[in-house]
Amino acid sequence: MASKYLAPALAASAALLGLAAASFWYGAAETPGVQLATGTLLPQPRQVSDFSLTGDDGQPYTRQQLAGGWTVLFPGFVHCPDVCPTTLAMLKQLEAKLAAQGAPLRVVFLSVDPARDTPEQMRGYVQYFNPAFRAVTAPEPQLGAFTRELGIAYAKVPGESADSYSMDHTAALVLLNPQAQVAGYFSPPFNVDALAADLAKVIKS
Amino acid sequence: MRRYALLLLLAAAPAWACTGLKVTEAWVREAPPGAPMLAGYAKLANPTKKPLTVCHVDSPDFGEVAMHQTMVMDGMSHMHGVEELEIPAKKSKRFAPGGLHLMLMQPKKPLKAGDKVTINFHCGPEAPVSVVFPVKSGA
Numbered sequence: 001m002a003s004k005y006l007a008p009a010l011a012a013s014a015a016l017l018g019l020a021a022a023s024f025w026y027g028a029a030e031t032p033g034v035q036l037a038t039g040t041l042l043p044q045p046r047q048v049s050d051f052s053l054t055g056d057d058g059q060p061y062t063r064q065q066l067a068g069g070w071t072v073l074f075p076g077f078v079h080c081p082d083v084c085p086t087t088l089a090m091l092k093q094l095e096a097k098l099a100a101q102g103a104p105l106r107v108v109f110l111s112v113d114p115a116r117d118t119p120e121q122m123r124g125y126v127q128y129f130n131p132a133f134r135a136v137t138a139p140e141p142q143l144g145a146f147t148r149e150l151g152i153a154y155a156k157v158p159g160e161s162a163d164s165y166s167m168d169h170t171a172a173l174v175l176l177n178p179q180a181q182v183a184g185y186f187s188p189p190f191n192v193d194a195l196a197a198d199l200a201k202v203i204k205s
Numbered sequence: 206m207r208r209y210a211l212l213l214l215l216a217a218a219p220a221w222a223c224t225g226l227k228v229t230e231a232w233v234r235e236a237p238p239g240a241p242m243l244a245g246y247a248k249l250a251n252p253t254k255k256p257l258t259v260c261h262v263d264s265p266d267f268g269e270v271a272m273h274q275t276m277v278m279d280g281m282s283h284m285h286g287v288e289e290l291e292i293p294a295k296k297s298k299r300f301a302p303g304g305l306h307l308m309l310m311q312p313k314k315p316l317k318a319g320d321k322v323t324i325n326f327h328c329g330p331e332a333p334v335s336v337v338f339p340v341k342s343g344a
Contacts, residue, residue: 080284
């Protein structure tokens with residue numbers, strides 16, 4: 001089971017590392033206006049192929065829903081008691097700080113565990129933090145295709161029983177611009193004030 | 206001579222009880238709806254002159270409790286079980302968000318901020334150290 005996910009996971013990790021390296025070399029020169037303290041902006045926002053995910057309302061979630069505003073996408077899963085709630089609580093604070101500065105940010109939780117996470121469960125999970133937060137997922141192979149383009153990797157880690165497994169997943173946040181293109185990445189550990197300062201610059205630029 | 210040997214043996218033996226273990230700053234993160242498990246956090250201090258090893262954690266309020274460690278490796282967020290936790294003499298270990306945490310599975314009843322749960326730390330077959338953890342909103 002693990003090997004099924006490992007290859008795409010490694011490929012996506014390699015892609016992300018490559019992107020990070022590329023933006024390290026070229027980023028500073030090509031985005032003179034915005035310097036980030038906590039993340040990496042891609043030299044050129046990257047187009048994502050058409051996709052169809054499932055939203056937390058059970059409805060299709062496509063480019064149409066994703067486009068139209070700056071979005072931070074966070075990969076995770078509902079059976080995750082520590083890092084996912086910790087990050088969502090941080091994103092709640094971040095969204096509030098940015099809203100107060102007139103820099104609206106949308107937050108989308110991408111479940112990498114479509115086998116267990118139902119739209120209803122995902123909705124309850126993210127709306128606990130902020131009713132405006134959205135959650136999306138997709139069955140395979142759509143999820144694999146979408147996440148690869150975003151540079152997100154994930155892998156199933158078997159547990160003691162068939163349904164007690166855990167998911168390893170990319171720890172970074174993916175920043176998407178209002179055209180639903182990948183604009184950059186933010187890596188942990190997350191500092192809400194530093195992130196807010198960075199994102200306010202990007203959103204207002 | 207025999208007596209000294211016995212004393213030596215006792216001195217070298219592992220601690221069978223968590224005697225002296227001090228647990229502070231304990232709290233359980235209220236789970237968002239839909240999440241079937243919760244995480245518990247605390248500071249475990251060992252003020253004694255001998256190391257203490259927590260080898261098992263359980264609770265009357267949960268079907269199962271485990272010690273887990275979250276870590277970021279090569280950009281991936283990863284979680285694994287911790288079988289034993291040694292706290293050296295005069296040192297402490299911290300269970301904190303995004304790191305070492307207590308994984309609290311199969312709650313016996315729905316838990317909300319303001320509730321209290323009991324968690325038992327075992328260092329061997331003798332009586333555990335029982336600690337009351339308040340449930341708090343982490344959002």
